[in-house]
Amino acid sequence: MLSVSDLSIARAGLPVLQGLSFSVKDAEALILRGPNGIGKTTLLRTIAGLQPPLEGRIEGAEERVAYAAHADGIKPTLSVTENLTFWARIFGAGGIDGALAAYDLRPLAGRAAGSLSAGQKRRLGLARMLVTGRPIWAMDEPTVSLDKTAVAMFAEAVRAHLGRGGSALIATHIDLGIDAQVLDLSPFKAAPGSMDAFEGAFA
Amino acid sequence: MLSVSDLSIARAGLPVLQGLSFSVKDAEALILRGPNGIGKTTLLRTIAGLQPPLEGRIEGAEERVAYAAHADGIKPTLSVTENLTFWARIFGAGGIDGALAAYDLRPLAGRAAGSLSAGQKRRLGLARMLVTGRPIWAMDEPTVSLDKTAVAMFAEAVRAHLGRGGSALIATHIDLGIDAQVLDLSPFKAAPGSMDAFEGAFA
Amino acid sequence: MTALLMRDLALAIRAGGGFGLGLAFFLIVTVLVPFGVGPDPALLSRIAPGILWVGALLACLLSLDRLLALDWEDGSLDLLATAPLPLEGMLSVKALSHWIVTGLPLVLAAPVLGVLLNLPGPGYLWLTVSLALGTPALSVIGTFGAALTVGLKRGGLLLSLLVLPLYVPTLIFGAEVARRGAEGLDVATPLLMLAGISAGVIALLPFASAAVLRVNLR
Amino acid sequence: MTALLMRDLALAIRAGGGFGLGLAFFLIVTVLVPFGVGPDPALLSRIAPGILWVGALLACLLSLDRLLALDWEDGSLDLLATAPLPLEGMLSVKALSHWIVTGLPLVLAAPVLGVLLNLPGPGYLWLTVSLALGTPALSVIGTFGAALTVGLKRGGLLLSLLVLPLYVPTLIFGAEVARRGAEGLDVATPLLMLAGISAGVIALLPFASAAVLRVNLR
Amino acid sequence: MMPDLGKYAETVLSAYAASIVLLVAIVVLTLLRGRRVRAEMERIEEKAGRDG
């Protein structure tokens, strides 16, 4: 279980979200919504441990989160298999067959990743989550560029992950067809800090 | 009017679409659909003149197409205004006020483009189309990362463009709410060439 | 065209001092050489013109890989290629802005760095003149190399490999002018050759660059 | 860890010969110097050890900017940072693969290039030894510089600027070993210093690199 | 049989050795790659012919 309490986060020194609390239990998914620029990406990066929160606490995230960003970390000169195998070995998790099957990557397995189309690349990026073996998936707009079939594959993969007791945190603007709680971030938008907070930390 | 007749296009030497004919009249939009990897991006690049077609003809495209790719060509260190002004000057078209207004970029105008969120960047990328002054818009998945409001702004901008007698060619997987013809590319998938074409061109 | 030039210059200045960095690299190369070959002043003053030219050339070279690569990565190059702007013109402007950002500061700084290497008296004038004539050619040739390798991952080193042999004639004549100048000899012939190379290269190479870039974009 | 090493090596090989290119640059720098300073063999043989060291250093330097930048650009670095892998270890592996791809070929090629600069007889052995001891330090220091500048646009030149002063001690002692070796003098002291620097740098600097990278990623 | 090469024996022999090694290397590499590629092409053509 991942729980976040009274979290404030900042991007480039500017607070974007504050007073955020929520928790995601095992086998549950949480969908993050909110207009562009509200701070979804920033929140996911914080939970993945890439940046420290301004205030508040995050529990149960340490070493348990697999993060999928806008950029997929795909090496264009390596083949699809090689890319996946690399991440599987780094995370010390099992084989890549399940991942290849889940996103129908078998026919592309031997191709250099650089020669994939936008949606095919994205599928490879998502397949990576399966080889990490981590219980919490934090995903930033995972369905960008995906066609209908691929979105369905994705929903199916998430459902299977939840079925195995995993959980997922997904920022998206579209409807995924996954049974999940939805958290709208708009109410947590950080108020412009009071001017007198100059005391200690400049903001 | 843009008309394409009996077009075959290839990506990295491999034919992807063939026998494609369509035309887009002034004040009309055409939406391109098709599964990942069918060749939407390749088609748009060909129409934009970035790569030559294998066969067939494209008429009415020369110097009339504004192309919006997956990558937006935004310079992170320049401000939003500076980015737009640059493109306006390159295309020798008018001012940027209309473009800023259409995508609600006024509040962000002075910010460095690098500090925008994914969706905000995308809005800037789309605003660029308005300053080109070109009649045909060729857009590759323009609504990626956009929230609902921004998608509505986009649809509005396209409608206004059509109203001015322009036309648009949009590859997308989602429903844009624009009144337009839809062209599914799946039937035009290129059949693998015959083996004996070894004579001249190797495939 | 001016829009492009102004943008490129603005980008160079914003990006944490494009001007300063090329220069700084030149400075550091000149400083490293005495560490490498030892501090003997007579020796240094003999090799000074040559080393300064080689340093300037390397400083140019190092900044080449970003000349088109940044625009390629973020998609600007595709968009520029579809803009109503001849590619030849665009590449010439790119070369010009590269020269203003890299070559020009080198020309201005070279005499100062000459002091570090004990450059003999009359050498200063001719070093400056030869660099002023030669660096534009370096920028234009570099643009050709950048257009050839744009879009290749790790194009950086390949770019150096392709461009360096092309730099050789410029280097030979440029360094010859500087060396003869430093020794008080006649510099007319190499100076003319240097000017000839620069003129020829500036007039013709942009066409090759544009052809190559067009192929690379498709 | 091995997975990372193998991947980096595979990438270097795939990318059109990472191995060959660093080397080629070294070759070309050594070739350019005579074009700059002129063909006098006595002069060349005096400056040979120093120039070869400076050349090796520049060849290392040039390949640094891609050491982390590629992984940063495509998001791999973010993902690696969240992987169950200490960042220190990861950066040491990165430095190792950089050395295998760049440093090692330089060590092997240096004697051959010595011929071009007329390096005196006994110099060959000591040049090789000093490079073999010194280049690992260059890779590790370079990794630190790359970690410092990752994510900055035009970080390339800034990187050079930051790293070059850090390279100076290695360069001084390394070139000193090679020079004394070439002149047949005793090399013990600078050799010890060089070995000391390498050992210290390899043991300690990865911690600094990891700290710096962590800051850069957030 | 061996001609007397005098004091330059080493020079001449090493020049011949180096050149012959290089010549043989390019010929052998050429032939090896040629055979590999030819076999590969036949394999693929046969496979393509079978199912396409």
Add this chain to the structure above:
Amino acid sequence: MSLWEYANPKKFLATSERVLPFFWVSAGLCLVVGLVWGFFFTPDDFRQGSTVKIIYLHVPSAMMAINAWVMMLLASLIWLIRRHHVSALAARAAAPVGVVMTLIALVTGAIWGQPMWGTWWAWDPRLTSFLILFLFYLGYVALWEAIENPDTAADLTSVLCLVGSVFAVLSRYAVNFWNQGLHQGATLSLDKEENISDVFYFPLLVCIAGFVLLFIALVLYRTGTEIRARRIKALRLRERAAA
């Protein structure tokens, strides 16, 4: 029937297959005869001693190194103008052979230089411009290797070859100007008095013929290989499309 028919890959393969045995055999024959003749049955030079024997390797390889570049230049031009794939592939096939020829000339020259000039290497114009040629070769080969798409690679390397040729000539002139050299002048001009004596001349001619024939054989064979490799690439793509 026009010459351009051989620009058809299939036709080229068939024809080259037919003539190749002849070239291999005659190249081998010439080389063996020439080198054996030169090595075993020629006298020492009065000044250079036995080192003259190096001439049988050095001069032919130096000539072929230059000729290979000229051939690549022509092939590149044909590709750019008439767009015959075989022509581009022939240029690609010739480059590594050129590299080896250049290397042989450099190595034998260096080895020869040690006793004759007292140094392995000197910055003599001829040597220097040869070194530059070597760099051009390396860059050319590296560019071919670095590019995925064969047509793109053919276009880019062709332009590089063209521009490179101009600069190679320029460099040659520059280097000449920069330094007056140690290296031998032309000794092979047919009409001159100062020609080397016939004892050396005839075996040298045989060796040159051997190198020329070997070059032709290698380039024909390698072009065939490149054509097949290109075909494999195309078939793989096709397979992929079918999948």
